[in-house]
Amino acid sequence: xxxxxxxxxxxxxxxxxxxxxxxxxxxxxxxxxxxxxxxxxxxxxxxxxxxxxxxxxxxxxxxxxxxxxxxxxxxxxxxxxxxxxxxxxxxxxxxxxxxxxxxxxxxxxxxxxxxxxxxxxxxxxxxxxxxxxxxxxxxxxxxxxxxxxxxxxxxxxxxxxxxxxxxxxxxxxxxxxxxxxxxxxxxxxxxxxxxxxxxxxxxxx
Amino acid sequence: xxxxxxxxxxxxxxxxxxxxxxxxxxxxxxxxxxxxxxxxxxxxxxxxxxxxxxxxxxxxxxxxxxxxxxxxxxx
Numbered sequence: 001x002x003x004x005x006x007x008x009x010x011x012x013x014x015x016x017x018x019x020x021x022x023x024x025x026x027x028x029x030x031x032x033x034x035x036x037x038x039x040x041x042x043x044x045x046x047x048x049x050x051x052x053x054x055x056x057x058x059x060x061x062x063x064x065x066x067x068x069x070x071x072x073x074x075x076x077x078x079x080x081x082x083x084x085x086x087x088x089x090x091x092x093x094x095x096x097x098x099x100x101x102x103x104x105x106x107x108x109x110x111x112x113x114x115x116x117x118x119x120x121x122x123x124x125x126x127x128x129x130x131x132x133x134x135x136x137x138x139x140x141x142x143x144x145x146x147x148x149x150x151x152x153x154x155x156x157x158x159x160x161x162x163x164x165x166x167x168x169x170x171x172x173x174x175x176x177x178x179x180x181x182x183x184x185x186x187x188x189x190x191x192x193x194x195x196x197x198x199x200x201x202x203x204x205x
Numbered sequence: 206x207x208x209x210x211x212x213x214x215x216x217x218x219x220x221x222x223x224x225x226x227x228x229x230x231x232x233x234x235x236x237x238x239x240x241x242x243x244x245x246x247x248x249x250x251x252x253x254x255x256x257x258x259x260x261x262x263x264x265x266x267x268x269x270x271x272x273x274x275x276x277x278x279x280x
Binding site: 033036037040041077078079081082083085086088089090092093120121122129130133137162163164173174175178179182185186188189192198 | 211212214215216218219220221225227228229232235236237239240262263264265266268269272273275276277
């Protein structure tokens with residue numbers, strides 16, 4: 001562990017004035033990081049100023065509590081401050097997700113297969129080619145995926161929902177939703193190659 | 206030409222990297238990765254290939270890394 005990180009751990013694990021001073025310094029640091037991260041994520045201004053400040057303050061408080069609670073888990077694999085900042089960044093990230101999840105203007109589920117084209121950056125000229133591919137892909141999605149994989153694929157790729165929002169909808173973790181999409185992608189690729197819609201030469205690219 | 210591009214784009218989206226760590230491991234190691242990346246991006250990819258593979262494919266985790274790098278980078 002580097003000397004500065006060791007100093008942080010020692011001060012936070014101490015008692016009395018030294019601990020209090022370290023806690024204040026930590027909270028100030030986390031608050032600054034949370035406010036900066038909240039402002040960075042709010043580029044579209046979807047969260048008004050006062051609400052954004054509240055979100056950042058709450059994120060900093062929650063991050064502070066996490067650092068205090070998990071101090072013994074810090075092993076010095078990174079700088080202490082980087083480890084601590086991670087809690088602030090992840091708290092802000094999670095609170096933005098919950099905010100997006102509550103928004104009344106969230107996109108509705110319409111299974112827009114044409115939207116997938118745009119999402120993948122495909123050329124608008126090759127409409128007939130896309131129709132053939134989309135039909136094969138749609139069949140593979142409907143017949144080859146598990147219900148969870150299908151729900152996740154449709155929500156993310158056709159409806160354009162953010163992954164974290166889909167996770168919140170399903171009461172699942174980000175990791176579980178990502179894994180479902182990962183498995184779905186792998187399965188769909190195998191199906192489309194087997195069905196002759198994609199060739200091994202294309203896959204090799 | 207366009208046909209190949211569209212197929213290639215679909216393949217690129219569907220192709221998964223077997224080294225991909227998944228979100229849980231990537232987030233657990235994000236602070237380690239961030240310090241390495243701040244020192245030298247190639248070093249991070251070399252030392253943590255599974256996390257690098259995941260961050261290349263997962264938008265939300267990559268966004269968290271961007272936020273963490275901003276926090277640890279002096280203004």
